[in-house]
Amino acid sequence: MSDSEDDVVLSKRVKTNGSVKKESSDDDVPLGQLSQGSRPHESSASEYDSDENITKTAAKKIKKKPNKRKAEGKTSEPASKKVKKQPSQSAKTKTKPKKEKKVKEETPIKAETPGKDDEEDDGVGYKWWENQLDDDSVKWETLEHNGVIFPPEYEPLPSHVKLLYDGKPVDLPPFAEEVAGFFGAMLETDHAKNPTFQRNFFHDFQKVIEECGGCGVEIKDFEKCDFTQMFNYFEGKRLEKKLISAAEKKKIKAEKDAFEEPYKTCLLNGRKEQVGNFRIEPPGLFRGRGAHPKTGKLKRRVQPEDVILNLGKDAKVPPPPEGHEWGEVRHDNTVSWLAMWRENISNSVKYVRFAANSSLKGMSDYKKFEKARELKNHIEKIRKDYRTMLKSNLMLERQIATATYLIDVFALRAGGEKSDDEADTVGCCSLRFEHVTLTPPQTVAFDFLGKDSIRFYQEVEVDPQVFKNLKLFKRLPKGPGDDLFDRIDPSVLNKHFQTYMTGLTAKVFRTYNASKTMQDQLDLIPNEGTPAEKVVKYNAANRTVAILCNHQRSVSKGHETSMQKISDRLKEMLWQKIRLKKMMLMLDKKLEKKKPKFFEELDDLTKEDEAHIHKQIIIREREKYEKKFKRENDKRAENKEDQLPESQLKEWLGKVDQLEKDYKNELKTGKPLLPDNITIEKLEQQIEKLEGRIASTTLQMKDKEDNSQVALSTSKINYIDPRLSVVFCKKWNVPLEKVFTKTLREKFKWAIESVDENWRF
DNA sequence: GGGGCCACTTAGAACTGCAAAT
DNA sequence: ATTTGCAGTTCTAAGTGGCCCC
Numbered sequence: 001m002s003d004s005e006d007d008v009v010l011s012k013r014v015k016t017n018g019s020v021k022k023e024s025s026d027d028d029v030p031l032g033q034l035s036q037g038s039r040p041h042e043s044s045a046s047e048y049d050s051d052e053n054i055t056k057t058a059a060k061k062i063k064k065k066p067n068k069r070k071a072e073g074k075t076s077e078p079a080s081k082k083v084k085k086q087p088s089q090s091a092k093t094k095t096k097p098k099k100e101k102k103v104k105e106e107t108p109i110k111a112e113t114p115g116k117d118d119e120e121d122d123g124v125g126y127k128w129w130e131n132q133l134d135d136d137s138v139k140w141e142t143l144e145h146n147g148v149i150f151p152p153e154y155e156p157l158p159s160h161v162k163l164l165y166d167g168k169p170v171d172l173p174p175f176a177e178e179v180a181g182f183f184g185a186m187l188e189t190d191h192a193k194n195p196t197f198q199r200n201f202f203h204d205f206q207k208v209i210e211e212c213g214g215c216g217v218e219i220k221d222f223e224k225c226d227f228t229q230m231f232n233y234f235e236g237k238r239l240e241k242k243l244i245s246a247a248e249k250k251k252i253k254a255e256k257d258a259f260e261e262p263y264k265t266c267l268l269n270g271r272k273e274q275v276g277n278f279r280i281e282p283p284g285l286f287r288g289r290g291a292h293p294k295t296g297k298l299k300r301r302v303q304p305e306d307v308i309l310n311l312g313k314d315a316k317v318p319p320p321p322e323g324h325e326w327g328e329v330r331h332d333n334t335v336s337w338l339a340m341w342r343e344n345i346s347n348s349v350k351y352v353r354f355a356a357n358s359s360l361k362g363m364s365d366y367k368k369f370e371k372a373r374e375l376k377n378h379i380e381k382i383r384k385d386y387r388t389m390l391k392s393n394l395m396l397e398r399q400i401a402t403a404t405y406l407i408d409v410f411a412l413r414a415g416g417e418k419s420d421d422e423a424d425t426v427g428c429c430s431l432r433f434e435h436v437t438l439t440p441p442q443t444v445a446f447d448f449l450g451k452d453s454i455r456f457y458q459e460v461e462v463d464p465q466v467f468k469n470l471k472l473f474k475r476l477p478k479g480p481g482d483d484l485f486d487r488i489d490p491s492v493l494n495k496h497f498q499t500y501m502t503g504l505t506a507k508v509f510r511t512y513n514a515s516k517t518m519q520d521q522l523d524l525i526p527n528e529g530t531p532a533e534k535v536v537k538y539n540a541a542n543r544t545v546a547i548l549c550n551h552q553r554s555v556s557k558g559h560e561t562s563m564q565k566i567s568d569r570l571k572e573m574l575w576q577k578i579r580l581k582k583m584m585l586m587l588d589k590k591l592e593k594k595k596p597k598f599f600e601e602l603d604d605l606t607k608e609d610e611a612h613i614h615k616q617i618i619i620r621e622r623e624k625y626e627k628k629f630k631r632e633n634d635k636r637a638e639n640k641e642d643q644l645p646e647s648q649l650k651e652w653l654g655k656v657d658q659l660e661k662d663y664k665n666e667l668k669t670g671k672p673l674l675p676d677n678i679t680i681e682k683l684e685q686q687i688e689k690l691e692g693r694i695a696s697t698t699l700q701m702k703d704k705e706d707n708s709q710v711a712l713s714t715s716k717i718n719y720i721d722p723r724l725s726v727v728f729c730k731k732w733n734v735p736l737e738k739v740f741t742k743t744l745r746e747k748f749k750w751a752i753e754s755v756d757e758n759w760r761f
Numbered sequence: 762g763g764g765g766c767c768a769c770t771t772a773g774a775a776c777t778g779c780a781a782a783t
Numbered sequence: 784a785t786t787t788g789c790a791g792t793t794c795t796a797a798g799t800g801g802c803c804c805c
Contacts, residue, residue: 276793277794286796287775335767335769337769348767349768353768414799418797451773454772489763491762491800494800551772554774558788711772711773713791717772718772741791743791
């Protein structure tokens with residue numbers, strides 16, 4: 001029955017006729033986009049007639065997407081022109097204070113001579129999590145800091161290092177040379193091979209040359225540019241740097257640290273706090289992720305004049321670099337940034353902010369998890385409701401319900417709209433026709449690029465009603481390029497969520513489900529085995545969460561080889577084991593009859609495998625002795641002692657030759673040489689040991705493979721309530737440092753110190 | 762009610778330094 | 784002692800979501 005009923009609204013729209021069973025227009029109204037006429041309470045959207053509206057939506061997309069694709073070629077004019085909107089500070093200062101009224105006068109600061117010997121004071125005694133933290137519209141009372149570190153001035157390359165154009169060296173003005181150098185340094189990276197990157201770089205490079213008044217030659221063909229001299233020069237520099245003696249390195253580091261010291265911390269309400277990114281980002285080529293239309297563009301040097309500082313009214317303003325002025329000095333205590341500037345790529349804002357271990361970050365982290373925990377009191381109702389709403393007669397509600405389902409079950413992100421000069425990535429609300437493939441009865445294949453252009457690919461079974469709805473959302477006239485969810489966007493969704501719980505938004509679901517999953521997984525871990533074994537299981541739980549959130553990483557370049565290595569090692573162990581078993585049979589033939597199972601694997605390796613293993617061992621042995629010989633002689637040379645005679649090496653290698661012969665023989669006869677004094681018992685012992693090693697190596701290999709594409713850190717840092725890990729460690733007696741690095745322990749200090757072992761998410 | 766701006770969290774890549782392997 | 788692999792850290796891009804303005 002439901003099928004036709006379900007589809008009512010749309011069928012009405014699409015077919016403009018018949019099949020409509022029910023007049024839904026009334027309820028329909030609110031978001032208004034669809035039904036005809038009669039729209040009591042909503043005026044604005046109401047003029048759309050349903051058909052028209054559909055067409056409109058489609059048209060909108062069609063217009064938009066192709067644009068995106070076209071835009072790639074023709075580019076960026078608008079971007080570079082983007083007018084800098086100077087947010088008049090007066091306006092700003094006006095707007096903010098309005099919410100200030102709530103200022104809590106309690107503010108836990110003691111303000112006791114904080115400036116003095118606060119050296120050690122950095123918050124050690126201050127446990128903000130034991131205080132109330134309801135209102136956070138005001139972030140601080142006093143704020144002092146020392147500004148930011150600018151990257152060093154450009155140092156021109158030595159005169160013999162040049163860009164070659166058409167084979168001939170070019171004298172570039174320093175600025176242009178710097179830009180060429182950015183590319184030169186990246187010559188061997190994937191970026192430099194990306195045509196968009198090249199095009200954008202070259203365009204900006206030409207522009208810079210022009211800005212500098214030219215360089216004698218006209219640089220008009222990227223293909224004729226040869227950056228290898230520059231690349232080699234930087235490579236050389238890198239090597240040089242590596243070769244500096246340890247002592248020298250240490251000294252350099254110490255100097256750097258001393259210089260940076262003042263910038264690393266600031267005073268927040270008189271307490272010392274770490275600053276996160278106190279360095280202004282250096283100029284370079286923009287490394288956009290995925291197919292970013294602007295990748296490769298020049299990210300320009302930030303001047304002090306571009307930088308706005310934010311600090312307390314009474315704080316001393318750090319002096320700007322010699323000969324410069326700050327762009328502005330602000331005293332806005334409703335925000336938590338210390339400095340900001342605007343970057344030239346997308347005209348967006350970059351902030352200098354507190355470090356992750358700061359109280360402000362900690363508090364909002366804590367609130368985030370508390371908010372997610374709150375969701376557990378509502379989730380049942382929410383789920384029940386959206387299951388019902390999946391069948392709503394209102395297209396709007398169906399879309400809301402379906403999107404909520406996807407967000408809840410598959411942990412999709414909200415999916416806000418993106419502009420044409422960003423990579424084409426999507427989340428839930430921005431899913432398009434082509435991202436979802438439906439296979440009856442209820443299989444859905446998702447295939448799209450999400451945040452950071454990470455692919456989301458999953459073939460899953462969904463609720464039958466969800467399947468129907470998706471089918472409905474894909475119905476004609478929609479086609480590739482059209483939004484699946486044409487009635488909703490994250491703000492609609494979030495408004496709906498707020499009706500259940502204040503502060504509930506799409507992203508809370510991700511946090512909730514991640515932490516909930518972690519808890520469920522941890523609950524399954526028995527309290528047995530060594531801490532190391534428990535950590536392995538903890539990591540497996542962590543991995544479940546990472547997979548849920550689709551946190552990926554690119555497989556490291558050494559991965560394949562290193563897997564191969566492990567697998568070779570395993571094979572060799574297997575060979576060893578078989579060999580030992582053969583020896584057992586040589587000692588006692590009857591054993592095979594007694595324990596057939598035990599000897600079943602005797603033929604598991606082919607002759608080729610065995611020969612290969614022999615060869616590897618021989619090679620390894622030879623190398624071992626040669627190295628040993630060399631090392632010994634080097635040592636003797638240093639001590640001015642006599643060298644070992646060549647004959648010594650010969651003797652060693654002779655042993656290997658003998659081994660090689662033995663192996664050859666063994667391969668032929670299938671019988672290894674029996675070591676002296678060997679017994680069945682000894683052999684059994686060795687086999688047992690070997691089996692242990694094989695088991696652990698196999699596990700290790702599996703773990704490694706499973707982990708090669710999954711990033712555990714992102715969920716650990718952002719989604720899994722740290723108190724879960726703390727409780728786990730406490731209860732199961734696992735040292736916390738096995739699961740949290742030092743930085744993480746600092747970041748999660750609030751969790752570590754506030755929780756007892758009965759705590760539940 | 763939608764666009765733009767702002768402030769903040771979340772994200773994988775790149776880099777670094779250290780420990781295990783050789 | 785040197786190399787290598789990797790965990791941990793740093794960097795900065797790319798999201799989310801609130802708020803204001805029209």
